Each structure stands twice: as C-alpha cells, then as structure tokens.
Amino acid sequence: MNNFLNGSDTYSKNEYFCSTHTETISFFACCEIIRQRQNIILSMPHSALYIAGEILKRGLEQGVGISNMKLQKLLYIANGLYLAQTGQLLLNDPTEAWPYGPVYKEVYHAFKQYGNANIVTLPLQYTLKPKVELDNTENSTIDFAIDIAKKLDAVQLSNWTHIDGSPWSEAFNNRYGVISKDSMERYFKQFLKKAE
Structure with a gap:
C-alpha cells in the first residue's frame, strides 16, 4: 500500500487519506482494508x-x-x-x-x-x-x-x-x-x- 498516511495541508486536521493504486479513500476505509488483508483487529475510538x-x-x-x-x-x-x-x-x-x-x-x-x-x-x-x-x-x-x-x-x-x-x-x-x-x-x- 503506497503512502498509507499521506497527511496533507490541503485536508482538514481531522482528515487523513491513504492511496491505493489510483484511488484515494478515507483513513477509516484504509484501516478496514488493512484489517481484512492482514486479518488483524484495529481498534480505534468510536463516535x-x-x-x-x-x-x-x-x-x-x-x-x-x-x-x-x-x-x-x-x-x-x-x-x-x-x-x-x-x-x-x-x-x-x-x-x-x-x-x-x-x-x-x-x-x-x-x-x-x-x-x-x-x-x-x-x-x-x-x-x-x-x-x-x-x-x-x-x-x-x-x-x-x-x-x-x-x-x-x-x-x-x-x-x-x-x-x-x-x-x-x-x-x-x-x-x-x-x-x-x-x-x-x-x-x-x-x-x-x-x-x-
């Protein structure tokens, strides 16, 4: 996975993005992809x-x-x-x-x-x-x-x-x-x- 956490000043401080090939998806979607691919539990705070x-x-x-x-x-x-x-x-x-x-x-x-x-x-x-x-x-x-x-x-x-x-x-x-x-x-x- 390229550029897993690509923080950028163009995004708000609460937005984190990662790139997979040519698409950009939210940080939370990336975590879910990683969890599924690596079969790990990634716990993060909920709303x-x-x-x-x-x-x-x-x-x-x-x-x-x-x-x-x-x-x-x-x-x-x-x-x-x-x-x-x-x-x-x-x-x-x-x-x-x-x-x-x-x-x-x-x-x-x-x-x-x-x-x-x-x-x-x-x-x-x-x-x-x-x-x-x-x-x-x-x-x-x-x-x-x-x-x-x-x-x-x-x-x-x-x-x-x-x-x-x-x-x-x-x-x-x-x-x-x-x-x-x-x-x-x-x-x-x-x-x-x-x-x-």
Whole structure:
C-alpha cells in the first residue's frame, strides 16, 4: 500500500487519506482494508453517538429504560472502563464537565427533546452507518453499562460521578470544561482494583 498516511495541508486536521493504486479513500476505509488483508483487529475510538446507539439498542432489546441523563453517565462509565482496561478511549468525543456530570455534547443535543423521559429511538448516525464489529472488550464494557442501567437511575449515576476526587469533580471545580484522559484513566483503574 503506497503512502498509507499521506497527511496533507490541503485536508482538514481531522482528515487523513491513504492511496491505493489510483484511488484515494478515507483513513477509516484504509484501516478496514488493512484489517481484512492482514486479518488483524484495529481498534480505534468510536463516535459517542454510535456507542450511544449501541447502548440504546441493547437497552431497548432488554426492556431497560434510558433517559438522556442516564445515557450520558453510561457513556462516561463505558469510556472510562474501556480506557482503564486498554489505555485507549472508547469514544473520540470529548467528555465535558457539565453541572449534572459528564456529558457528550453531540449525544445530549441529539436526545434533548426527550427531557427526562426514556429515549425510544436510535440516533441516525447509528442506524445509517454500516455496522461496526466491536471487539470483546468493547462489547463487555457496553454490556456492563447496560447492567448498571438496570440497577441505578439517572440521579444515582449523576451522584456517583460527583464524588469528591472523581474526574468530573476535578474538572468542574477547576473550571477545565473537559475531563482529561489521564484523570479518567487513573480513576477507573482504581475503580477496577476496588471491584476485584
């Protein structure tokens, strides 16, 4: 494969392209081609809306009601646990520190019309995007989030994110706006150790 990552100033900073023979395709399509050709798993962060769709789909299948506030906390937990286990973020969206806890802004705006009610539709980004094959760690992390959704309501989850010393409290109290990857990784590694 020639010029696998041919970064160019003519593309936006979020676009990466590679060339195969005479065609230019997106970075993500290149990763899929490489994965298929070399039979390797190439894990990369997903959009928060896509993982939200996966959580909502599984929740709807299992009869678990999930509001926007609850979904935000489940995404945060899934992202943090995946980070603690793999050293990589599950989500490529920033985790913002809002007054009621961690929020993924794009997901919030996609479902804000539901208010405190349970979400009954899947995001278009999830339904229109080709199915992504999630690895075992991604699947088990999402399943864990669904198990939490069965046991705790949105307010309980919000209270949990507000515990002193949590990544949210650190970011919110210091007015950082965005919760850092490092603080999430430290916190969720401690969480996993306590769970053992």
